[in-house]
Amino acid sequence: MASEASTIAIAGAGSIGCYVGGCLALAGREVVFLGRGSVIEAMRKSGLRVSDLDGRDRRLEAKAVAATDDPAIALHEAHVILVTVKSGATEEMAGLIAAHGRPDAVVVSLQNGIDNADRLRAALPGRRVLTGMVMFNVVLSPDGEAPLRAHRASQGEVMIDTGADGLVDILDVDGLAVEAHADMKAVQWGKLLMNLNNALVALSDLPLARQLADRSWRVILAAEIDEALAAMKAAGIAPARITGLPPALLPKVLRLPDWLFGLLARRMLAIDPQARSSMWDDLKRGRATEIDELQGAVIRLARQTGIPTPVNERVAALIRQAEAEKRGPPKLMARNVNGGP
Ligand SMILES: NC(=O)C1=CN([C@@H]2O[C@H](COP(=O)(O)OP(=O)(O)OC[C@H]3O[C@@H](n4cnc5c(N)ncnc54)[C@H](OP(=O)(O)O)[C@@H]3O)[C@@H](O)[C@H]2O)C=CC1
Ligand SMILES: CC(C)(CO)C(=O)C(=O)O
Structure with missing residues (x-):
């Protein structure tokens, strides 16, 4: 003991x-x-x-x-x-x-x-x-x-x-x-939903508070979470509530206009202006990221149950590209992640 x-x-x-x-x-x-x-x-x-x-x-x-x-x-x-x-x-x-x-x-x-x-x-x-x-x-x-x-x-x-x-x-x-x-498995899956944002912070090079305050980034996170929740549902996994909101509500809240999101997600936005994500640290330091354990876990689960994951796959590919280039966080705009120029 x-x-x-x-x-x-x-x-x-x-x-x-x-x-x-x-x-x-x-x-x-x-x-x-x-x-x-x-x-x-x-x-x-x-x-x-x-x-x-x-x-x-x-x-x-x-x-x-x-x-x-x-x-x-x-x-x-x-x-x-x-x-x-x-x-x-x-x-x-x-x-x-x-x-x-x-x-x-x-x-x-x-x-x-x-x-x-x-x-x-x-x-x-x-x-x-x-x-x-x-x-x-x-x-x-x-x-x-x-x-x-x-x-x-x-x-x-x-x-x-x-x-x-x-x-x-x-x-x-x-x-x-x-x-x-x-039920730590449920906690791990619940936390994974939050961690799908690690890659977006790393790609944008923005502090977490600024990135989350911008709806153009939040809608990408919401789309990643939609895919993850669909895969979890098909596999019979019920993620634990981590953010104060029930997991199923997260995509809806993330898609709200900035002013309303700011009001409702006060706890989520109580973040030091320096905070980014552990994946941002990895790109910054030229190290391998945890993309295979985060987006990769969603993609693997979804494949078992036939759920499509185009958004998670695109985000994972962009992170792998940044890892290989070793030039640090690539400072992408949300429209670049969505496939735009
Ligand atoms: N950072 C954060 O805010 C958060 C991180 N997490 C999770 O926590 C875990 C740890 O993350 P984080 O603290 O950011 O990781 P870091 O990379 O900052 O820390 C890990 C440290 O372990 C060292 N290390 C690796 N292998 C060895 C070894 N064989 N012997 C001695 N030292 C070793 C690394 O050294 P070297 O750099 O030389 O490889 C590095 O300094 C991850 O799974 C992450 O996702 C969870 C919540 C928040
Ligand atoms: C706390 C959080 C979600 C974001 O900083 C994280 O887990 C990480 O950076 O790996």
């Missing part, structure tokens, strides 16, 4: 890992960050700043941060391992956990997409792997800002599977609201 004395490893210290681990360390939990390159160097040199749009702005001095790029050091004593790598690195991280982690450690995936926890489970037979989901956006400061800053740029909680004794209590700390949920 996890307790306040448990050691928590952050397996992949990037945006989510630094924010979640930072809040936990500030609350007095024993935290070890496993990461790479400039992130680990920055934390070792100047510690970590953890802030949020509610006005918290806190600092962990370098001596209070245990940060390493050595998986043996990070994982061997951990009772709880929070997996915060992008989906493309899930199997690699599972291999490190298998090699260096305690067999009785509880492993929690805090990743977007539908199948990361299942993939961890498959690669870690006999170990306890739970599904988690992060509902908020985190902006990690650009290379060179000292101290490194992880800023929670929107509202929301972390949800994890019910039934993990004591885990919610040790993870639910100031700045990090954690709740148990009995």
Whole structure:
């Protein structure tokens, strides 16, 4: 059973890992960050700043941060391992956990997409792997800002599977609201609907608040969600309510005129002006995106049930093109995504 004395490893210290681990360390939990390159160097040199749009702005001095790029050091004593790598690195991280982690450690995936926890489970037979989901956006400061800053740029909680004794209590700390949920598959599908916007933010290069305030982008998101909901319905999947609105109402609300959307979607628009999306980060840094786990999951599900997904396919193709070109977010207009010049 996890307790306040448990050691928590952050397996992949990037945006989510630094924010979640930072809040936990500030609350007095024993935290070890496993990461790479400039992130680990920055934390070792100047510690970590953890802030949020509610006005918290806190600092962990370098001596209070245990940060390493050595998986043996990070994982061997951990009772709880929070997996915060992008989906493309899930199997690699599972291999490190298998090699260096305690067999009785509880492993929690805090990743977007539908199948990361299942993939961890498959690669870690006999170990306890739970599904988690992060509902908020985190902006990690650009290379060179000292101290490194992880800023929670929107509202929301972390949800994890019910039934993990004591885990919610040790993870639910100031700045990090954690709740148990009995049906994490439904949560994953519900969150996926929101994550279909990650690609649109990445293609537009607009901050999330500005992109969502523009109906020409919202109607594309609404069309992606229509396709996803049709595929889920045909497959018998009922996505959980994530945004405060029932999933079936989302496309209708997104298609409202800007002034009415602004009034009705106040919670959705309570976003720091810096917030974008994790896929925008990937294009910006020239890394592989999670397009196969997001739009790709919708397209695969739809194919099983004969539902057409032209909008998700077009968006996925544009992201793959931007990934291959490695010139960062392509700054498209909504009409370009719709097939116009
Ligand atoms: N960012 C956000 O606001 C949100 C993200 N999410 C989800 O959370 C998950 C994590 O996203 P995010 O925090 O943005 O991802 P990041 O890319 O910012 O962080 C992951 C970090 O893990 C590091 N890493 C990868 N493999 C290893 C390894 N073998 N050993 C050590 N370090 C490693 C990466 O290093 P390197 O860069 O060198 O590969 C990177 O720094 C994703 O599934 C994402 O979709 C969910 C909600 C919001
Ligand atoms: C919070 C949200 C939906 C958008 O920032 C996200 O999950 C992401 O960026 O991956």
